[in-house]
Amino acid sequence: MSVIPVLEADVLRRQDPELAEILLGELARQSTTLQLVAAENFTSPAVLAALGSPLANKYAEGYPGARHHGGCEIVDVAERVAVARAKALFGAEHANVQAHSGSSAVLAAYAALLRPGDTVLALGLPYGGHLTHGSPANFSGRWFDFVAYGVDAETGLIDYDQVRALARTHRPKAIVCGSIAYPRHIDYSFFREVADEVGAYLIADAAHPIGLVAGGAAPNPVPYADVVCATTHKVLRGPRGGMLLCGSELAERVDRAVFPFTQGGAQMHTIAAKAVAFGEAATPAFTAYAHQVVANARVLAAGLAAEGLVVTTGGTDTHLITADPLPLGVEGRAARGQLAAAGMVLDCCALPHGDSRGLRLGTAAVTTQGMGEGEMAGIAALIAGVLRGRVDARRARDEVRDLVGGFLPYPG
Ligand SMILES: Cc1ncc(COP(=O)(O)O)c(C=O)c1O
Structure with missing residues (x-):
């Protein structure tokens, strides 16, 4: 199977040589330079095949068995497979695989658990917090009242004492743990303990380590966090996209926070590609x-x-x-x-x-x-x-x- 099936078939090259050149140019760039961007990976040809499949044509607002469009009987099966594989892979009671990206997943987690104006405790952006963890340039910083914890200036490790102290002072509605740049394992049980002490929800933004979790090389946040947000395209090696994992009691709130609250139609080709990646990650x-x-x-x-x-x-x-x-x-x-x-x-x-x-x-x-x-x-x-x-x-x-x-x- 070709990496880019349409190019193998020469369809794109004949119809649109300009775009074919661009795609081949990017393939050449990826094949001649070292890709050390921590958030990137190479998906398998099987994942690329699912992404380039006719599922890209299908509109499917809603969830399997309850769609707003006709003709969803096949894509419903794809989404059920993706959900079942995600639940099994991460030991979660519920999985939502529709989030279009990691940021969409975080937005949905906030939508499920918070109201505008609520206080949220998260790793500060200068220490590796993501935009969605309270940047003033992002919806999160505009709609919620973020308080930032940091890392120790000497060791670079999360200042867990500060997390506890800030949680006691500010009594946040949610605590977020997760980072774009933290190289160490996160102590999820500590965050759970602090969240319980102050009556906060715990949101683990595991966009980076989730692939290591799938492979048993990093601790699993699922037993500790109320909601886990993740991307599917980093170490996990799937298509660009997001997902959410949670317990059954929050399943409906999380699903409704994704659709209809923050998104419209699910991207069924991406969901099928996520299913392929989850299958690969279980090996x-x-x-x-x-x-x-x-x-x-x-x-x-x-x-x-x-x-x-x-x-x-x-x-x-x-x-x-x-x-x-x-x-x-x-x-x-x-x-x-x-x-x-x-x-x-x-x-x-x-x-x-x-x-x-x-x-x-x-x-x-x-x-x-x-x-x-x-x-x-x-x-x-x-x-x-x-x-x-x-x-x-x-x-x-x-x-x-x-x-x-x-x-x-x-x-x-
Ligand atoms: C911790 C964290 N959260 C959220 C995201 C957002 O993911 P996306 O770029 O898919 O929106 C990232 C992306 O790097 C991330 O590292």
Whole structure:
């Protein structure tokens, strides 16, 4: 099966060469540079096939067995399969697989549990909170009264004492745990205990670690949180999208918060692709993958630290690393630019001490490509070589191209 079935059939190339070129150009970019963006991965050809299927044509407002459109008998089965697989994978009583994205899932969780003006305690944005955790530029910051907890400036670890103290002072209606950049496991049982003490709901935004949870390589928030929000496209390796997991008692509120409160028609091709990804994530191969993702991240983090970058929290438990390149004489934004020119694609992020930007990178995609600890050590050395000016961009790009050529994301 081709990665892009329409291109194999030459349909797009004949009908719309301009767009065909763009799609092939992106495939070439992904096949010749290193994808170290922590939120990205390579979906399987089976997931891509579901995304490019005729299910994309179907309107299906509502839920299986209760749709507002006719002709939903087949897509209803797809959604039931996706829900059943998600429930089994994460041990949840209820799953909603319709959320269009991670942000939509968080919006729906708030809609299910909160009213405008309610107080919410969440990790502050400068410490790795997501936009949906109270940014003034986002609906969350405008509609709710967010109070931020932080991380210890020295260790980079969540300041759990501060979480408890702020919860006691502000008595929030909900506490959010989850981050775009926190490299360590989150102590969900602690958050549950504090939420119970102050009578708050606990929302786990597990957008990043949910794939590791599926593979048994990170703790599962489902037994602790009232609602778990997640994306399906990061380590989980599914299509771009979101989902929510919760107990039976909140099932109806969560479903109604997704549709009709925040969304219209479900995207059935994406839901089918989520089902495919959940099926893949339930295999022993995925368990091995998830553990390799973490092993790779640990080696990459150790390699960067050995080269002189300051790795936040001193390492990682997950797929994700944040590091300050300043000791090498380069600030985060400039470092990202230099590395991009050298064929290594990653992000900037805030750092706990807040003075300058750091680098955020992850190992989900390179591990899917089949790279292991040896390649991670080489990547750490190459990153440092570029940032120290020992390896020029052109030589680095050639090295990257050679490396990726041995681990093509979509061979052939
Ligand atoms: C913690 C967290 N929540 C929510 C999201 C939002 O996901 P999306 O980009 O699919 O809206 C992200 C995305 O990176 C995330 O890391």
